[in-house]
Amino acid sequence: MxxxxxxxxxxxxxxxxxxxxxxxxxxxxxxxxxxxxxxxxxxxxxxxxxxxxxxxxxxxxxxxxxxxxxxxxxxxxxxxxxxxxxxxxxxxxxxxxxxxxxxxxxxxxxxxxxxxxxxxxxxxxxxxxRMGPEPLGPEFSAAYLARALQGKSTSIKAALLDQRIVSGLGNIYVCEALNMARISPTREAGRISRARLGLLTDAIREVLTAAIAAGGSTLRDYARPDGELGYFSKQWRVYGREGESCACGGVIRRRVDGGRSTFYCPKCQK
DNA sequence: ACACGATCCTGTAAGC
DNA sequence: TGCTTACAGGATCGTG
CATH class of the missing domain: 3.20.190.10 (MutM-like, N-terminal)
Known part of the structure; x- marks a missing residue:
């Protein structure tokens, strides 16, 4: 969760x-x-x-x-x-x-x-x-990411899940941020332009901020005695939406690497 | 040094 | 209906 x-x-x-x-x-x-x-x-x-x-x-x-x-x-x-x-x-x-x-x-x-x-x-x-910076903190920027990803041959998705590079991201918000920034999850981490890394850092901050705001709005639910209600928003663009339409009109796909699902849109994520 | 898969554990849901 | 299988938001460890 x-x-x-x-x-x-x-x-x-x-x-x-x-x-x-x-x-x-x-x-x-x-x-x-x-x-x-x-x-x-x-x-x-x-x-x-x-x-x-x-x-x-x-x-x-x-x-x-x-x-x-x-x-x-x-x-x-x-x-x-x-x-x-x-x-x-x-x-x-x-x-x-x-x-x-x-x-x-x-x-x-x-x-x-x-x-x-x-x-x-x-x-x-x-x-x-050995943990990387907070994605909502001042150290996290396109310049930082460019330095941290330099020479990395692994996929950008795996790199963003690596807590040593940036701390706090998980499978859902990595999928969401990559879709927002229109970057393919399989793209080689060390070979993304500085401009696109700028879009990516913006997307990461935006999706996390929106999710925190949504969580905050359901705090009452979280604090309910039964505790059964979810306390985070399910306004996902791609996560868990295999076969549905992306905002760009493409069809959302799911792929599995290392036993973990990745949701993405092959039409707009390059 | 790095990249990747296997692994810990239980619950839920889909499939046959 | 009931049993079996796949999969789940994480992080570490071992292997190649």
């Missing part, structure tokens, strides 16, 4: 419930997700006050007044549920707040992760150290 916009929306939803509250109960319900969950997580977080929440790439950060920051990744199927009606087999971490809310990290496939770092050193967290 979660790429950058979904994590951004999730963090905003969590912030409204968590910020300023005390974690009165912290209950990991299994020892690991993708990786082991720190054994002292309960002890370090119980009784702490949540001071702030933030996002880095597809990770959410929950900072406390004890100098610890809980870092979560939602993997493919993770989400936070607020005041769920019942706790099931896939609710892996429960947080109870001094306001009486119960939060649950639910992740059936368990590709997500949970970790605890010292707040003054979160930037040294291993997954962050």
């Amino acid at each position: 979660p790429e950058l916009p979904e994590v951004e929306t999730t963090v905003a939803g969590l912030r409204s419930v968590l910020e300023g509250t005390v974690l009165t109960r912290v209950e990991p319900r299994r020892a690991d997700l993708r990786f082991p969950i720190p054994v002292d997580l309960r002890q370090r977080l119980t009784g702490a006050t949540v001071t702030s929440l933030a996002r880095r790439a597809k990770y959410g950060l929950i900072e406390t007044d004890r100098g610890d920051t809980l870092i979560f990744h939602l993997g493919m199927s993770g989400r936070w549920r607020i005041d769920p009606a019942e706790i099931g087999a896939h609710d892996h971490l429960l947080l109870e707040t001094s306001d009486g809310h119960l939060l649950s990290l639910n992740d059936p496939r368990r590709f997500g992760s949970l970790d605890l770092v010292r707040s003054d050193a979160w930037q040294a967290y291993a997954p962050f150290t």
Whole structure:
């Protein structure tokens, strides 16, 4: 489910419930997700006050007044549920707040992760150290992309999914941005003109910004007790639309590389 | 060094 | 209807 916009929306939803509250109960319900969950997580977080929440790439950060920051990744199927009606087999971490809310990290496939770092050193967290810039940040530009893609023989689609080049993009928004910029997903990454890289960076920013805005508009849904409603927009141009019409009039195709689907329009994406 | 496929796990939906 | 198969928004690891 979660790429950058979904994590951004999730963090905003969590912030409204968590910020300023005390974690009165912290209950990991299994020892690991993708990786082991720190054994002292309960002890370090119980009784702490949540001071702030933030996002880095597809990770959410929950900072406390004890100098610890809980870092979560939602993997493919993770989400936070607020005041769920019942706790099931896939609710892996429960947080109870001094306001009486119960939060649950639910992740059936368990590709997500949970970790605890010292707040003054979160930037040294291993997954962050080799990660490229935020696509919505000031460092991300056509000039940056040109430098990062220089000499790369891999496809532009694979390059944009590589978190070392730019962090936070996933399969959906890469497909969408490439369609918006009219660039073929199979085009060699190192051989795209600077002008087209400009269109691509614009498209990436535009699609992410629109998705965050749409997510924000459904925050109420996200925070519903059942948590069942999707919290991101499904206004996709090409993703999941094989056989349908592209805005240009062409027919959207699907191809699979490395087990992952790519949706694109062969008529307008060159 | 780089590029690519296999892999972790479960749920859902399509196909026979 | 029921069983089997394909596929899913991620990221890492091993191999060529």
